[in-house]
Amino acid sequence: MPRDRSHPRTHTYPPMASFTLHGIPVSRGIAIGRAHLLTPAALDVRHYLIAEENVEAEVQRLQQALAAVHRELQTLWNELPKDAPTELGAFIDVHALILSDPMISEAPLDIIRSRHYNAEWALLTQIDELSAQFDEIEDPYLRERKADIQQVAERVLKVLMGSEPLPTAITPAAGDEFQAQMIVVAHDISPADMLKFRDRSFIGFVTDVGGQNSHTAIVARSLDIPAAVGMSQASQLIKQDDWVIIDGDAGVVIVTPSALVLEQYRERQQAALRARKKLSKLKKTPAVTKDGTAITLLANIELPDDCPAALEAGASGVGLFRSEFLFMGRASDIPSEDEQFEQYRRAVAAMKGRIVTIRTLDIGADKPLDQSEHTALNPALGLRAIRYCLSEPQIFLTQLRAILRASAFGKVRILIPMLAHAFEIDQSLAMIEQAKAQLRELDIKYDPEVQVGAMIEIPAAALALPMFVKRMDFLSIGTNDLIQYTLAIDRVDYEVAHLYNPLHPAVLQLIAMTIAAGHKAGIDVGVCGEMAGDTKLTRLLLGMGLREFSMHPAQLLSVKQEILNSDLETVVPQTRKILRAMEPAAIAEAVQALQTM
Template sequence: MYKGIAVSPGVVVGVAYCLDGPLGQSEVRKLPDEAAIPEELERFDRALRLAAEDLDLIVAKVAVQIGGEESDIFRSHLQILRDPSLLAKVHEGIKGARLTAPSALQAVLKEYASVFARSGQELFQERMADLRDVFARITAHLDASPAVDPALAGLGSDEPIVLVTHEILPSQAISLGEMPIAGIVTEVGGGTSHAAILSRSRGIPAVSGAAGIIGQARTGDQIVIDGRDGIVVLRPDAEMLVAYRKMQRDFFELKDRLVINRDQPACLSDGTLVELLANVNTVADAATASGVGASGVGLYRTEYLFLTHPDVPDEEEQYENYRKVVEAAPDRTATIRTLDLGGDKTVPYLGRQHEANPFMGWRSIRLSFEHPKFFEVQIRAILRAARHGKVSILFPMITTLEELRHVNRLVDEARRNLKRAGIPYGEDVKTGVMIEVPAAALCIEALLQETDFISIGSNDLIQYLVAADRDNPKVAHLCDPLSPAVLRMLRMVFDACRRTGTPVTLCGEMAGQPRSVLVLLGLGLRRFSMSPAFVPTIKTLLSSVSTPQAERFTHQVLQLKTRDEIRRYLTERLHEISKDLELFDFT
């Protein structure tokens, strides 16, 4: 059994198809003499042109079939193809070291891999997949072979297949949508990789970070993916196979049943109304939110727009992107979060610096304050997009009242500048604070006096509260949303919001976890924002529990002293309410 990272939800029982090792490794080859260099350079340039033609077609295809945001991934590949410094390195390998074009590409790739690995940041290492993808495409044209790995193109079996490989490149993820792939298991990659985003868009269950599986799996092996919590089982025994097949069948049958309820109101069994919103990264995600019954977009993460661009998107690009999100959102309602880069998400054009602990350092709103011109451009673009719907602006990682006052001044200044320039913008735009730093939660009373609303980013709030990196397997167990300390801090924040009448939304992972939702309801929360995939599940849960029930559950939970006691108690209550919904609990 392997414990990895849940990248794309779903339970799958299938047959493994293995691609061995990291893609693109080959022996180094040299040209016979200097006379061969001009011809090799010409061969390389021709392959570049053909690769660019490929990418132009893919951009158009992906934009139509999936969405404009996903097609931006391949636009970024075109930028890599045209990067003069990168191409100069390949040319130097051919001319200076007399390498063949494929070997020169491999040498440059190895150099970048070394630099990115030393950075220690997951996102840099994930971006290597994009470089490998582009280089593989060029190499394919150098060798007159298909751009996508022939092994993938040859998957024509009628039986569902689970692809097991070191990593999936973005262009392969696109091709997999047209093949009988039931699931994907990779040794590397994470939830922010482009391949992960594409897998979710395609609805392909996936688990990454299953270290060592390549050395053990063989093509034809029975394999199980539990995408709810990142579990992979290789060659399950008969008893386990029966259990997982039932889980797979139940999962998909229940998923189909839950979607039928998407048009029903989100309310408790006693009629208490609850608002279910969607967390989205792309325009396509916002459109998906409408299809699952969400009442709006509770969190639009703008950083994914920046991550797929070679330079800072200008005001018009940002405005068009935000406008499309608002127009695609249910009821044209969207909360747009300003740039939340840093930590595990960085871009070279905003400057990079080594930090011993990047999650505690130069990130999020702190980075925006460091680049006031870029920040004003983003605020202006959001204000302009607000003409097309009901838009709120959310500021991440606010820690102090001084920061809140500063950001409010910047918003006022952006409004004045737009008015002075005669540029139309939305007049009634609420601004809010994301509570994800314990210091902000402890000073919540002061913050509530100067903000329109708050959203709780439970993922970061929890890891900062317990001083544990949620991505570190040695301490990740401490990042438990059901720990007594977390629940007490949330109660403190909710109580303060109730006293002041301030709207509050929770938009972390626990908003889509049934056991956590039971407690949050009892604490008084009535606005949840989650992955669109979880909306039907939570809507069904709401209809199965009353306000007095939830309050009774929560009263009992707050008397318990350990997370294990809380977990056991809530598991029993969830089982009483609905055995089916246990299948969707990720807590």
């Protein structure tokens, strides 16, 4: 975990020359504030030898630090904000798994005993050895998670050194207009630390590493906070308390801007705030294109408590209820049928007759129920989602009964994730019928006509759509995983983040094929991944024929505005040209041109 290096401004420094950094835009908006640097605790580690009689005491000190970080991660998990993105819980689980691995929990203790290094030095020695021999590490999970290993080490070092990573405020220079507004600048920010930013005066993030789907990016979008990642040397070039401007739309960071530039960006910031206030007036406006085509806008939620925000944003219903949030961190206490039913019923009641689409348990591999579970060689390709549910039929049946029971209280749809094979579809449908039969035997009410849909997030599914449209009532495209699997990219691995591209022609073809197949079969097709909430892609998706978007509630009004300003008679022909294009530059240029049509 990065260590706090802030200090009061007690001196007046000569003005620094302004400079601009270019990175990856991941969250919209403009942030203006003072830089708060988070530098690695490893830079301040002392190296000294321990006397023989004090070795076991030093071992115990490191063990206590490891245990403290375990407790801290568990506390963070238990206190996850209800609006936290699903991936954030998975990131915390990953760190807990790494912390339990003998390479971290035991090897540094052996170094203390054999070499008499102090605890901090021993831990860093082990981390350095792991990093230097990364490709040869036997544990495949650790081999692919170098950044996570280093972040875990930072947390342990913080405990050993007694440092607090975040201040309550930076002492401002006299007369600073934005004295409480701070911008975090770091090489990287751990997902656990991200949770601590919510109650502080931080308004933006800048990191050296990261990509469109790094944890910093995911949380920044969820919190609707401007961020720019992949800035390379930002943490070394930016100084403590420097004035910093983040242009989240362009992925640009301006350091020590001139008075003229600062004023220009303040005006842009105020204009954006006015635009957002104007957006709020669209809450009750129907989502209809200029040519009169009605569009359905739904919300993605994790818990029933998210429903008020969805309604406040004007959502027509819930397009994705991520049910795994009810299960995470509860391996020894899996929610009972009654507990699950009550949560689903609450969501259905809160949406007041609007549709609620509940995705069945999407867990396993990189999102284990039990943090001590063995992680697969490649988590993204392992026992997860419907594969996990079909391997644990009692867990699956329990959840299906709970969902069906909730369907008696309102409009409910069941969404099955990660389907790829006909036998998976058939087994899932058979399990739903079994759950219905069990409820009938007990004379428990449910909606016998409840719709069942499939997530299209594996290229094989998009290429074999006839077997889906023949069996399912609706389809929902999970663009996050679809892009990941199509391009063979770990979407949270910053080292390949630059390759994650929703506009890759193969991705666009798969999405267009899915929408077209659904229309031909007369069934609804929606998008519930990140692309649905990206206003730069709204018209492109409309041109493909998409009529149902599901996204984080904070994105809904912006997308609605794009829909209201779109004319399909103009957008559709241009989209067809885009789908015929294969050159990235031509596609990007054409998509940008759509914004002005």
